[in-house]
Amino acid sequence: MRYISTRGTAPALSFEDAMLTGLASDGGLYVPETIPTMSTDDIAALAGQSYEEIAFRVMKPFIGETFTDAEFKEIIAKSYTGFGHDARAPLVQLGPNHFLLELFHGPTLAFKDFAMQLIGQMFQAALSRSGNRVTIVGATSGDTGSAAIEAFKGLDNVDVFIMYPHGGVSDVQRRQMTTPSESNVHALAVEGDFDDCQAALKDMFADIDFRDTVKLAAVNSINWGRVLAQVVYYFSSAVSLGAPHRDVSFTVPTGNFGDIFAGYIAKKMGLPIKDLVIATNQNDILHRTMLTGAYTKEGVTPSMSPSMDIQVSSNFERALFDAYGRDGGAVSQLMDELKSGEFKISQGAMQILNETFLSGRASEDETSATIKDMQIRTTEVLCPHSAVGVKVAEDHLSEVPMITLATAHPAKFPAAVKAACGIHPDLPPHMAGLFDRDERFTVVPNDLEVLKTLVKERLS
Numbered sequence: 001m002r003y004i005s006t007r008g009t010a011p012a013l014s015f016e017d018a019m020l021t022g023l024a025s026d027g028g029l030y031v032p033e034t035i036p037t038m039s040t041d042d043i044a045a046l047a048g049q050s051y052e053e054i055a056f057r058v059m060k061p062f063i064g065e066t067f068t069d070a071e072f073k074e075i076i077a078k079s080y081t082g083f084g085h086d087a088r089a090p091l092v093q094l095g096p097n098h099f100l101l102e103l104f105h106g107p108t109l110a111f112k113d114f115a116m117q118l119i120g121q122m123f124q125a126a127l128s129r130s131g132n133r134v135t136i137v138g139a140t141s142g143d144t145g146s147a148a149i150e151a152f153k154g155l156d157n158v159d160v161f162i163m164y165p166h167g168g169v170s171d172v173q174r175r176q177m178t179t180p181s182e183s184n185v186h187a188l189a190v191e192g193d194f195d196d197c198q199a200a201l202k203d204m205f206a207d208i209d210f211r212d213t214v215k216l217a218a219v220n221s222i223n224w225g226r227v228l229a230q231v232v233y234y235f236s237s238a239v240s241l242g243a244p245h246r247d248v249s250f251t252v253p254t255g256n257f258g259d260i261f262a263g264y265i266a267k268k269m270g271l272p273i274k275d276l277v278i279a280t281n282q283n284d285i286l287h288r289t290m291l292t293g294a295y296t297k298e299g300v301t302p303s304m305s306p307s308m309d310i311q312v313s314s315n316f317e318r319a320l321f322d323a324y325g326r327d328g329g330a331v332s333q334l335m336d337e338l339k340s341g342e343f344k345i346s347q348g349a350m351q352i353l354n355e356t357f358l359s360g361r362a363s364e365d366e367t368s369a370t371i372k373d374m375q376i377r378t379t380e381v382l383c384p385h386s387a388v389g390v391k392v393a394e395d396h397l398s399e400v401p402m403i404t405l406a407t408a409h410p411a412k413f414p415a416a417v418k419a420a421c422g423i424h425p426d427l428p429p430h431m432a433g434l435f436d437r438d439e440r441f442t443v444v445p446n447d448l449e450v451l452k453t454l455v456k457e458r459l460s
């Protein structure tokens with residue numbers, strides 16, 4: 001299995017190299033050259049298997065010879081032992097044809113743990129084999145950073161720098177990033193928004209000298225390994241509702257488009273997914289794009305679902321690559337146009353996107369009302385991101401079972417949840433001391449050179 005860049009000019013890489021590299025040298029994102037498929041029998045055989053076994057069968061064709069079967073099984077087993085639910089990703093019924101996939105039982109209480117725990121183990125195995133050392137730089141609107149720090153803290157061959165918007169994440173998210181005491185963890189509060197952090201990360205990758213000097217690696221969902229790990233729970237949940245003998249639909253609270261792109265891959269692999277619904281908050285660039293064909297940046301308005309306050313949705317590039325018939329030149333041109341704030345998608349590509357994805361938007365009031373309504377109707381206390389998903393899903397219910405992804409635990413956003421439904425969600429026992437620990441972070445201006453210098457100084 002080889003991985004190619006969405007911009008068409010970077011060299012094709014193996015799974016291991018694509019994972020350790022993150023972003024392609026031409027600025028593109030790696031995607032598999034071909035998508036392996038699973039037959040109806042293969043999918044049916046997943047019924048009744050453990051999450052770990054499903055993970056092995058779904059991901060194995062993508063990793064090639066990177067790990068032996070025994071090594072890969074061990075990596076998967078270690079990745080999910082710290083989860084607080086035996087099913088790892090349990091389904092809860094919200095209504096006659098509506099189910100919630102709880103993806104927040106991992107160590108940092110967000111869906112990111114599914115992928116980050118796995119790539120933490122994979123990085124460790126690959127790096128200890130080669131003896132190499134890498135510098136991970138990540139951009140986060142809150143959850144990726146916490147999950148990355150949890151997965152990589154204390155590892156010998158990795159330094160991890162996480163850039164987050166100063167004042168733009170919840171207190172729980174910030175403390176998850178700033179309280180670990182391990183010396184290889186560096187929390188950087190950037191005076192900007194998430195898009196600024198993500199742009200700085202991509203610019204660091206574009207600086208070949210910096211990239212090579214620090215041995216830069218990425219763990220955002222620009223890294224294919226992240227997306228791959230997220231494909232698994234589409235299979236586990238669909239199979240438990242009767243796939244492949246029954247269609248299912250998914251609604252996904254969306255920001256950087258990584259999670260829903262994983263659903264798209266599951267569908268391409270043969271999982272019978274009818275609708276894949278993009279759910280956005282008031283920062284609705286993806287929803288507007290699906291309606292108009294124009295991807296137009298308008299600036300971010302902070303919302304109660306801060307992890308989705310994003311304008312430049314990185315993984316949308318992967319969907320565009322397929323919609324444009326895998327034409328890297330066309331994608332490069334769109335990304336160049338985006339530098340001036342907008343690109344327009346061709347009619348042909350738009351038709352393909354519209355056949356693949358539906359979309360919707362939840363306003364702040366609708367998000368609050370959904371948290372309250374669901375708590376009363378089902379007792380499920382939703383985080384604001386999951387509530388955006390549930391609201392948009394309810395607008396798309398049909399005779400096909402709908403699974404909405406619950407992407408974070410409500411206790412990560414207690415103020416918004418309490419204001420919406422009157423309940424203060426408590427952190428689970430393993431995070432009880434979070435507010436008693438000292439914080440350690442550096443406030444940094446939104447300036448690429450300052451950020452790069454800081455990384456280099458810390459490493460020396």
Ligand SMILES: Cc1ncc(COP(=O)(O)O)c(C=O)c1O
Nearest residue numbers: 143254255256257258259307407
């Ligand atoms: C809680 C939560 N929900 C939804 C999202 C959006 O996911 P994605 O960026 O993969 O679209 C994020 C951030 O990625 C998140 O942290």
Ligand SMILES: N[C@@H](CCOP(=O)(O)O)C(=O)O
Nearest residue numbers: 140141142143144220221307
């Ligand atoms: N919402 C994310 C933003 C980064 O997303 P990623 O999936 O590309 O890492 C966050 O919580 O940081």
